[in-house]
Amino acid sequence: MGDSQGRAGEGHESPAAAVFDALGAEYERAFASSAAHRESLERLLAGLAPGSSVLDVGSGTGRPTAQTLADAGHRVLGVDVSPVMTALAARQVPGAEFRCADIRDLPLAEGEFDAVCAYFSLLQLERGEQTGLLERLVRSVRPGGLLVAATVPVDVAGVDAVFMGQPVRVSSFGAEEFTALVARAGAAVEWTHSALFTPDHPAGEPEPHIFVHGRRI
Secondary structure, eight states: OOOOOOOOOTTSOOHHHHHHHHHTHHHHHHHTTOHHHHHHHHHHHHTOOTTOEEEEETOTTSTTHHHHHHHTTOEEEEEESOHHHHHHHHHHOTTSEEEESOGGGSOOOTTOEEEEEEESOSTTSOHHHHHHHHHHHHHTEEEEEEEEEEEOOOOEEEEEEEETTEEEEEEEOOHHHHHHHHHHTTEEEEEEEEEEEOOSSTTOOOEEEEEEEEEEO
């Protein structure tokens, strides 16, 4: 259901951090075979100039996203709220930089990146937070730069669920509404792709995925 972002409450560990700390490398193994994610990455790579700067939101274990981008010669900053995931990513993908932080608390300068990708990293944010974050992420991309966002397109708000054996609270949007959110955030949508994927995990359940590629206007 996605890489991890979620705000820590006052004096409490972030719920998302707890989930993804617990999953660790299991998460990578479960999602490694996603052909749709690989196709999205290939499309992103095709649109990047050599040596582009890319922000990977909810970078998880660093694979496949940060590793694919770094191996292609791009400068990658991965941000994830899980200390376990961040440490694992730093070991696995030494060619990228990783920061353990909540993306909502991270200062983002106007147009500082050539591309931003957020693969399944919005699901544990409230709907309003997802909308605001998408707008910030688009503004952090230079005009003409790329935004890639992927989510589980279901119309839910603050629903308790179980993901790979871990309790999670998720919010999301239907496919059309999510695509419209990306457009309203200031990115011209150039490509969308929907797929059904079952994580390779004993507790994995089939889940719909949507990938939305946009270009900052």
